[in-house]
Amino acid sequence: MIASKIIRVCAGTSKRLGRIFKVCRVDTIMMNKAAELLARSRFAVAFTGAGISAESGIPTFRGFNGLWKHYRPEELATPEAFRRNPELVWEFYRWRMGLIGKAKPNRAHLALAELEKMGVIKAVITQNVDDLHREAGSRRLIELHGNIFRVRCTSCAYRENLKDSGRLESFLREEKLPSCPICGSLLRPDVVWFGEPLPVNALDEAFRLAERSDLILVIGTSGIVYPAAYIPRIVKDRGGMVIEINTEESGITPIVDIFLMGKAGEIMNELVKRIGELMK
Ligand code: OAD
Numbered sequence: 001m002i003a004s005k006i007i008r009v010c011a012g013t014s015k016r017l018g019r020i021f022k023v024c025r026v027d028t029i030m031m032n033k034a035a036e037l038l039a040r041s042r043f044a045v046a047f048t049g050a051g052i053s054a055e056s057g058i059p060t061f062r063g064f065n066g067l068w069k070h071y072r073p074e075e076l077a078t079p080e081a082f083r084r085n086p087e088l089v090w091e092f093y094r095w096r097m098g099l100i101g102k103a104k105p106n107r108a109h110l111a112l113a114e115l116e117k118m119g120v121i122k123a124v125i126t127q128n129v130d131d132l133h134r135e136a137g138s139r140r141l142i143e144l145h146g147n148i149f150r151v152r153c154t155s156c157a158y159r160e161n162l163k164d165s166g167r168l169e170s171f172l173r174e175e176k177l178p179s180c181p182i183c184g185s186l187l188r189p190d191v192v193w194f195g196e197p198l199p200v201n202a203l204d205e206a207f208r209l210a211e212r213s214d215l216i217l218v219i220g221t222s223g224i225v226y227p228a229a230y231i232p233r234i235v236k237d238r239g240g241m242v243i244e245i246n247t248e249e250s251g252i253t254p255i256v257d258i259f260l261m262g263k264a265g266e267i268m269n270e271l272v273k274r275i276g277e278l279m280k
């Protein structure tokens, strides 16, 4: 049992062609241990954040070059901002929808979908709105913060998934404010903004999954936005293991059993291979 003992990967540096490259080498022993724990788990779930989509070219929220370094959340991602200036908020969301619409799932998304097919991962709980887990083939997916390709009416129950309805491209070309085809009111992105509650059903399901999990694989999240950040803590409090993949330490790191430092795509690619070998 290695619980409560954090195993870390050390990062070194190497000089090549006069430039300094940071080498984040994940130790083979740790990687094997993580693979073993996942292969042996009874009910493992994944919990993901913006870092898993970084290698797909989608900016994260915090950290170097993070989205919130360039845009102020209170001006763009709050209900007050939307009431004050819906044109600005829609301009921002149309830009993000366009950017995310071009992105493809990376090896980390694909590896998680593969692990679900293998029966290792039972569900993916994500804070991301980018739809890349679904595109990668994840089936049991809980989206805690909504989905950027869905719009909903600010007055009635109308909801539309612009990818499914085939209207995404024309929607992005339009410049006027989008209105509801049923009642004519303003449409808004179906995502959770700062200060808004999370969708009750998604949060309930995520908490229920966490309560029955014996292992959670946390990938690419700063782990500081609540209530989502409770999820790994629930697993830990109930005696489950926490494995984290991140390029740096996060708010979750103090409770992890195994910390794999590095890029999600690279580490997940390796991890899924090792789990495959163990399960042969
Ligand atoms: P953050 O931007 O806060 O954190 C991204 C995390 O990913 C950081 O810990 C990075 O170190 C890590 N990271 C970056 N690149 C990585 C890579 N290639 N591989 C692995 N890890 C990498 O994003 P979230 O934690 O998802 O909420 O943010 C949580 C919530 O805050 C978001 O869902 C959003 C935001 O405000 C809402 O919109 C409601």
Ligand code: ZN
Residues within 6 Å of the ligand: 153, 154, 155, 156, 157, 158, 180, 181, 182, 183, 184, 185
């Ligand atoms: Zn309506």
